[in-house]
Amino acid sequence: MPCAHCIDIEKEFDRKTARRDLKRYRRRGPRKTTRWLLEAVKPLLPEAFTHLDIGGGVGIIPAELIPAGARAVYLVDASSAYLNAAQENLSRFNGAIQKMFRHGDFLEIHQEIPAVDVVTLDRVICCYPHAKDLIVASSQHARRIYGLVYPRKNWMMKLFVIAANTYLKLRQSAFRVYLHDPTSVQNLLAEHGWTPQFMDRTLIWRVEVYQRAREAAL
Numbered sequence: 001m002p003c004a005h006c007i008d009i010e011k012e013f014d015r016k017t018a019r020r021d022l023k024r025y026r027r028r029g030p031r032k033t034t035r036w037l038l039e040a041v042k043p044l045l046p047e048a049f050t051h052l053d054i055g056g057g058v059g060i061i062p063a064e065l066i067p068a069g070a071r072a073v074y075l076v077d078a079s080s081a082y083l084n085a086a087q088e089n090l091s092r093f094n095g096a097i098q099k100m101f102r103h104g105d106f107l108e109i110h111q112e113i114p115a116v117d118v119v120t121l122d123r124v125i126c127c128y129p130h131a132k133d134l135i136v137a138s139s140q141h142a143r144r145i146y147g148l149v150y151p152r153k154n155w156m157m158k159l160f161v162i163a164a165n166t167y168l169k170l171r172q173s174a175f176r177v178y179l180h181d182p183t184s185v186q187n188l189l190a191e192h193g194w195t196p197q198f199m200d201r202t203l204i205w206r207v208e209v210y211q212r213a214r215e216a217a218l
């Protein structure tokens, strides 16, 4: 049975927000931090590769990586509205590209998801209560490259999270937003064999791209 948090993810990331995100992407392209992630990932890619986007929203990263040589893209999202929008967004890519869309909490279904070359989580670990488990399970699905965007833990974001979670509680939603200590995230990934290749930040977000230590050493 899905957790209360995941049930309320469906309400927070509903058809209306999915349509808005897809419209924004079509008009303006990827947001700045997603562009940074893509720019850091692309030079590390082999000629042909497979990609898994967890919490992939409307499918922006797969849509940008297919022209860069992705031959298979897998998208997992806990929101069915976002998954439908991603299917629509990626419908223009046909031919030899293999696409898979899976609805659900990645931690609950990860054993059914194949390992790939590149795994990305863009603004996802801040929407999930068990971020450490999510990072470990998702990074184990990546053979070469692991990229994530997550919020900074500064005073401004701490205030934002208090306000957002108070609002969610008043609306009786079980969905919450979370901040993560970057040193803990980086140490966790180092323990699992990942070497940082790119790190940058805006006032709100951190963008980090890692490579498997053995690949980085080549």
Ligand SMILES: C[S@@+](CC[C@H](N)C(=O)[O-])C[C@H]1O[C@@H](n2cnc3c(N)ncnc32)[C@H](O)[C@@H]1O
Pocket: 009, 013, 021, 054, 055, 056, 057, 058, 060, 076, 077, 078, 079, 082, 104, 105, 106, 107, 121, 122, 123, 124, 127, 128, 134
């Ligand atoms: C803020 S949205 C970001 C969407 C997209 N990555 C982007 O940057 O446009 C967070 C997404 O993560 C998904 N999500 C959060 N936790 C998840 C989990 N454990 N498994 C699958 N999807 C999850 C939500 O359903 C939502 O679509």
